[in-house]
Amino acid sequence: MIKIMKITIVALSLLLTACSMQAPPYEVSIKNVQNIKKAKVKQVKVGTITSNKQLDSISLRGSSMLSPVNKSYGAYLQKALEDELKLAKLLSPVSSTVITGEMLTNDIDVSGFSEGTGEASAKFVVTRDNKVIFDKTISAKHTFESSFIGAIAIPNAQASYVGLVQKLIENLFEDQVFISVLKG
Amino acid sequence: MNIFKSLAIITAIAALSGCAHQIQLNPNTDSFVSSDKIINTTVGYHISDEDRKKIVTTDGGGGDDVSYSPYKDTESILFTVLSNKFEDVYLVKNLDDNAFIKENEIKLIFIPEIITQSSSSSAFTWPPTKFVIDLTVKAVNSSGDLVWEKQIIKTGEAEYDEFKEDFSLSARRAAEQVFLELAKDIEQEVSLLN
Numbered sequence: 001m002i003k004i005m006k007i008t009i010v011a012l013s014l015l016l017t018a019c020s021m022q023a024p025p026y027e028v029s030i031k032n033v034q035n036i037k038k039a040k041v042k043q044v045k046v047g048t049i050t051s052n053k054q055l056d057s058i059s060l061r062g063s064s065m066l067s068p069v070n071k072s073y074g075a076y077l078q079k080a081l082e083d084e085l086k087l088a089k090l091l092s093p094v095s096s097t098v099i100t101g102e103m104l105t106n107d108i109d110v111s112g113f114s115e116g117t118g119e120a121s122a123k124f125v126v127t128r129d130n131k132v133i134f135d136k137t138i139s140a141k142h143t144f145e146s147s148f149i150g151a152i153a154i155p156n157a158q159a160s161y162v163g164l165v166q167k168l169i170e171n172l173f174e175d176q177v178f179i180s181v182l183k184g
Numbered sequence: 185m186n187i188f189k190s191l192a193i194i195t196a197i198a199a200l201s202g203c204a205h206q207i208q209l210n211p212n213t214d215s216f217v218s219s220d221k222i223i224n225t226t227v228g229y230h231i232s233d234e235d236r237k238k239i240v241t242t243d244g245g246g247g248d249d250v251s252y253s254p255y256k257d258t259e260s261i262l263f264t265v266l267s268n269k270f271e272d273v274y275l276v277k278n279l280d281d282n283a284f285i286k287e288n289e290i291k292l293i294f295i296p297e298i299i300t301q302s303s304s305s306s307a308f309t310w311p312p313t314k315f316v317i318d319l320t321v322k323a324v325n326s327s328g329d330l331v332w333e334k335q336i337i338k339t340g341e342a343e344y345d346e347f348k349e350d351f352s353l354s355a356r357r358a359a360e361q362v363f364l365e366l367a368k369d370i371e372q373e374v375s376l377l378n
Binding site for chain 1: 207213261264267310349
């Protein structure tokens with residue numbers, strides 16, 4: 001009886017969680033858009049932001065979460081940055097000022113039963129007329145409510161990824177050196 | 185043995201159910217594009233603090249519920265729709281703040297009202313297979329007069345094979361359809377708004 005119950009619980013748990021899932025689509029941070037608008041920087045182009053295969057799969061209690069953008073979290077960050085600059089009317093595909101980058105860390109820890117954490121960092125490089133004018137690593141940390149129950153903890157962790165990327169871009173837009181080179 | 189199996193399944197479902205699972209409504213934004221004719225006007229939108237904090241719980245599958253924040257989750261896409269058509273967009277925290285409205289030369293303020301429903305055809309998985317959004321958007325001018333009003337109702341659907349990668353999929357699909365329709369209505373009826 002106990003064995004059947006255990007097997008059933010495990011089987012149902014598997015039904016309710018997935019082997020692999022996608023991170024949510026990026027949600028533009030209105031705060032980030034307003035902040036970059038207020039900074040009165042010049043229009044920029046966003047180039048490629050890369051990430052390696054190891055960073056492109058985030059493990060959430062055994063389930064892997066992949067990026068919905070070309071299965072690359074670098075591409076996810078690139079699109080997020082483009083979306084925010086576009087809404088601020090600061091994105092130009094022909095600008096000679098180009099932002100590129102490389103994700104260095106990208107992880108969500110949902111092993112805790114009451115709180116989960118997310119950490120991400122990326123090296124951002126700004127070039128103007130092919131000359132590097134900014135080269136800096138920007139990091140972000142994010143916490144969210146978690147649970148002992150996987151069916152609650154995993155969706156919460158999945159949803160938290162957007163907030164982590166919003167925070168990473170917020171930290172980039174708050175970097176005074178970054179702002180000053182975009183003004184120049 | 186069949187009785188034992190049935191009991192085991194019921195126990196397992198009971199152990200895993202009775203809770204509200206968090207989902208989000210924010211849609212994929214790939215289809216939301218900037219208008220060819222951006223209106224050189226500043227507009228605002230108003231979502232009260234009470235609405236932004238609101239958590240709504242509706243039905244999921246297997247006896248479970250899902251919970252979400254309809255206004256917080258869709259604020260970004262409302263801002264996107266307005267930014268794609270108007271030169272500048274502000275959050276108007278207080279509709280009576282005439283000084284803020286005047287200072288920023290806000291000509292129109294869009295006010296959303298969102299009603300949602302969800303359900304599932306599955307007894308074993310909690311994510312909703314059907315999600316309905318009933319969105320009413322009112323636009324008032326800087327004097328507070330109602331100048332435009334639109335109601336849009338759309339349904340998003342997702343089956344297990346689709347939502348196993350994204351538990352919020354039916355809700356996101358409903359939100360995508362409803363806000364694409366809003367963008368279309370604003371594009372077509374913008375003359376009425378001027």
